Amino acid sequence: MNFEYAPAPESRAIVDIKPSYGLFIDGDFVDGHGTAFKSVNPATEETLAEIAEADAADVDRAVKAARKAFRGWSRMPGRERSKYLYRIARIIQERSRELAVLESIDNGKPIKESRDVDVPIVAAHFFYYAGWADKLEHAGLGANPQPLGVAGQVIPWNFPLLMLAWKIAPALACGNTVVLKPAETTPLTALLFAEICQQADLPNGVVNIVTGAGATGEALVTHPDVDKVAFTGSTGVGKAIARSIAGTDKKATLELGGKAANIVFDDAPIDQAVEGIVGGIFFNQGHVCCAGSRLLLQESVAEEVMAKLKRRMATLRVGDPLDKNTDIGAINSAAQLARIRALAEIGEDEGAERWSPPCELPSAGYWFPPTVFTGVSQAHRIAREEIFGPVLSVLTFRTPAEAVEKANNTPYGLSAGVWTEKGSRILFMADRLRAGVVWANTFNKFDPASPFGGYKESGYGREGGRQGLSAYLKAGA
Amino acid sequence: MPVTASTAPSPGLSAYADVTASEASLRRFLHGLPGVDQVGAEARAAGLGTRSIKTTAKALALDLAITMVDLTTLEGQDTPGKVRALANKALRPDPADPTCPAVAAVCVYGDMVGVVKEVVGDKVNVAAVATAFPSGRASMEVKLADTREAVAAGADEIDMVIDRGAFLAGRYLQVYEEIVAVKEACGSAHLKVIFETGELQTYDNVRRASWLAMLAGTDFIKTSTGKVQPAATLPVTLVMLEAVRDFREATGVQIGVKPAGGIRTAKDAIKYLVMVNEVAGPDWLTPTWFRFGASTLLNELLMQRTKLATGRYSGPDYFTLD
Incomplete structure (x- = not known):
């Protein structure tokens, strides 16, 4: 007999999408000075919100805020930093349904994946690196490893929140501060994450989120005061980033395409x-x-x-x-x-x-x-x-x-x-x-304890696990 | 409701005559079946378990599940009075609602077949467990006599147990021949072969036992006696559903599946139906090809059914015990 499944929609009442969003700089939402753009629900083509575009001056402000915050954040004892990360992880769990629904609306991915895969792994990533924050001397980089400074991070649209977690959790655990640019088609969960940072009382400037497209990303990775570039996205853009930072002392990790x-x-x-x-x-x-x-x-x-x-x-x-x-x-x-x-x-x-x-x-x-x-x-x-x-x-x-x-x-x-x-x-x-x-005998299994990264044109550097710490630390004196 | 499976041997099966020609060929065949990766099978079963069945789909699923129940009592303390009560329950699961369908069958020990038959007549099938249920530890003569007696008393369906000792010792041909003999003793009664998957333990064994029983001519394959834990599970049923699906593709013969024991909630029952639908296919979504061996499940289904219809959740006292 024919067993038709009746529609079983997850309610979107739990999310409150604002008509417009600014940039998250130094702990506050501020206006951007570029040309605002729209984020669209790919399942319906409805416009979800207007998003500020960060121009080069906005990016500069964000990097300055991160630099200012770096002093306090990097000198804070690891066990204190870990408290913030644990708090963020718990808030992510508490607000998991909201994050999952918003991710599915903005990205188009099925709710069963955002609910059962993306958001749980996001929380797990923060829990995992929270545990490392006071144990960095065991990272394999000597007795006194040091953070790199300000990390400029550019992430793709396929796993907006998960890629944010892969970038922000280890960076913060190691004592870096970050300026992160989400993809222009999927900025909403990153902006909700900014609210979570506020809710967790994360010190101002430790996490900054600038929205925009390629020009914003370019302004971020080429900013002279960014010490570390972390990018996940296409091999073409990855190569352009590698060219643009060649000859500088910026460290970089690139996680690029694949054809597995x-x-x-x-x-x-x-x-x-x-x-x-x-x-x-x-x-x-x-x-x-x-x-x-x-x-x-x-x-x-x-x-x-x-x-x-x-x-x-x-x-x-x-x-x-x-x-x-x-x-x-x-x-x-x-x-x-x-x-x-x-x-x-x-x-x-x-x-x-x-x-x-x-x-x-x-x-x-x-x-x-x-x-x-x-x-x-x-x-x-x-x-x-x-x-x-x-x-x-x-x-x-x-x-x-x-x-x-x-x-x-x-x-x-x-x-x-x-x-x-x-x-x-x-x-x-x-x-x-x-x-x-x-x-x-399995595929697409992810765990925060397991390092991830590529050979050849799939990029370099590893994210996740103990190996992922070396992307955000240098050996201490 | 009478089962209507064809009893004529299918031409597709003759291709497998060589397989059962000797112990060695049967072993080669069973061990040549693709393995089952435990982690993958369990993940697939869990994934299907997240399907969300609501409103009209849920109403359909609950009624379908009721019609698939083999309402079961297999206790040393069973008496004619208790069994009569259960048989009445099978006919009218919800006396307060005449639209509620009857169950598929009443499942009892062989000596209670006549008692059930008196109450249900031809309206509901009578299934009897046989072959020294639940352990299967008896001589072939005793097992066959057990079967014949139940059939003579009017059983429409026979639920036999395999000799797990022989299976685990690798004496597959013995198990095969027992099933063939019991099938013959069944005459026109339908045969369900119980593997006691909790004792076979590995999914590889469950797949091998499934093919073994299907080659031997069973009408149904059944997970458990209900006397051993774990009884029916979603992953075990998944492996069996894959087996009947593949067997029909290879031979043209359709075989039924019956998970039994441990299915207690309406939610669980619906998960099984989703799995039948997506793994074996909609052809199996009838009491002819899929059954639940259960007792307490029925009232859970009835309570959910009433709740869906009325919007109110009544307590257990609003549903008959048996």
């Missing part, structure tokens, strides 16, 4: 591998730098896996991000949708076979159905370029050596997945895959 191979051997737990494939590419609409966007199937099981994968994809529910049963939400912006469409068309033109399950897309908003391309070879652009959408390219291999070769044959190296019931093969593969993270 998800490798399924013939002795894999097939049903769980199918789940891992689906989670690997369709989680967060595929807007994930470590997404498993290249599926490498051993030829002997390729047909079986593809049949199961297609059947599973037909059960994915695409639609209203606030519906608790939605699996795939909206594409974050019109520009991103255009890019996904363009690359999908190139895939077809180059001869790959395109398939999507029958699924009705809402008329307003930005949507793309879950899509898989079979018959893809290494020469296809959809096997080379990061699509950053719910589009999977399927390739096959015959032997473990061939799998390694194909997996590594990419300018990127952020993550990889290996599916096999054979333990020794997992170790064999993990040794040879040039990727920052190798998941075995």
Whole structure:
């Protein structure tokens, strides 16, 4: 019989979106001096709020505030800094539903992901680094490691709050102060986080949030008084940042694009591998730098896996991000949708076979159905370029050596997945895959204790874990 | 309601004749099935458990769940009086509401089959546990006699237990042959094979036992006796639903699934229905192909049903004990 799930929308009454937002500088919301822009709900195209744009002078004010606050914050005993971080973590938990709903409205991701993945990991990140604040002498950087100073941080739109946590929590724990620029399409949760900083009585200037697009980000990372640049985003922008800070003494960590191979051997737990494939590419609409966007199937099981994968994809529910049963939400912006469409068309033109399950897309908003391309070879652009959408390219291999070769044959190296019931093969593969993270019999698992970062064009530096501390500390005298 | 599964052997099954030709070939086949990753299976089950079933969908699910209940009493202290009361409950779960559907079956020990039959006639099926339930520790003759006696007393369905000792010792062909023999003894009665998944322990074993029983010709695969903890769980049922789905794809034969024991709340029951819907598919969403082995679950379903209809939550005293 037909079991239709009735709509189960999460109420948006819990969030109070203001008509306009200023910049958060030195503990207060202030007007920006650039040209204000709008943040849009990608599921409906409705304008959510007007956001101030920080011009170079605003960025300068924010950096000065951070510099002024650095003196007190860096000299504060670690155990006192940790109290603030614990307080922030607890407030995030208390306000988790508000944060999750706002994140889904502004970003388009399904509420089940913002509620069950993003926000819990955000809180966990603050808890984790709160614990480090008074133990920095165990970071592996000598007995008396020192903070770097003012960190200029630029984050992407795919995990707005989670990337904020990855950047701010370790920076603050180590005694740095920060100026953070959220992405122009998803600034709202960062601005709500600014309110949380106020609620936690965080000293003024320790966290500053400046909103804007590329020009604001450029003003921030090139500001002469910024000691450390942390960026997560596209490889193109990452390279531009690296060029712009070359020759300065700024330290930098860059977490960039990826084209991860998800490798399924013939002795894999097939049903769980199918789940891992689906989670690997369709989680967060595929807007994930470590997404498993290249599926490498051993030829002997390729047909079986593809049949199961297609059947599973037909059960994915695409639609209203606030519906608790939605699996795939909206594409974050019109520009991103255009890019996904363009690359999908190139895939077809180059001869790959395109398939999507029958699924009705809402008329307003930005949507793309879950899509898989079979018959893809290494020469296809959809096997080379990061699509950053719910589009999977399927390739096959015959032997473990061939799998390694194909997996590594990419300018990127952020993550990889290996599916096999054979333990020794997992170790064999993990040794040879040039990727920052190798998941075995799972995919897209994140934990604050586990470092994350890339090889090659996927960037440098590590975030998370003890390793993540070295991005914000220098060895002391 | 009578079950209507086809009893004619499917041509798809003949492709597997070689598999059950010898102990060695059967073992090779069962151990060649894809493994089950425990973490992944449990995560998938938990993920399906977060589906939010509200309003009209919930009303549909509650009624469907009621029609899938095998209302069960399997106690040493069962008496004809107690069993008659339960049989009446099966016919009219909610005497206050004539729109409330009957359950699928009443599940009792073999000696109580006649008592149930007197009350329910042909309106509700009678299921009997057999084959030295719950341990399965008896000779083949005793198990078959147990089965025949229950069928002769009028049982529509037989719930047998497998010999877990033989399974865990790797004597798969013995388990296979027992199921084949019991199936034959069932005649026209439908056979459910209980694995006691709490004793098989690993999901790999659950998948192997599922294929073993399906190849042997069972009509249903069932998780547990209710006498061993853990009984039915969502991940175990997930693995079994994947097995019946794959088996139908391979052979064209559809097999039913019955989680039993430990399902107590309406919310849990709905999670199982979501899982049936999304893993095996809507074809399994009928009492012909999916059952709940339960007792206290029924009143929980009734209370939620009344609450949904009236907006008020009545206490347990507003629903009959049995």
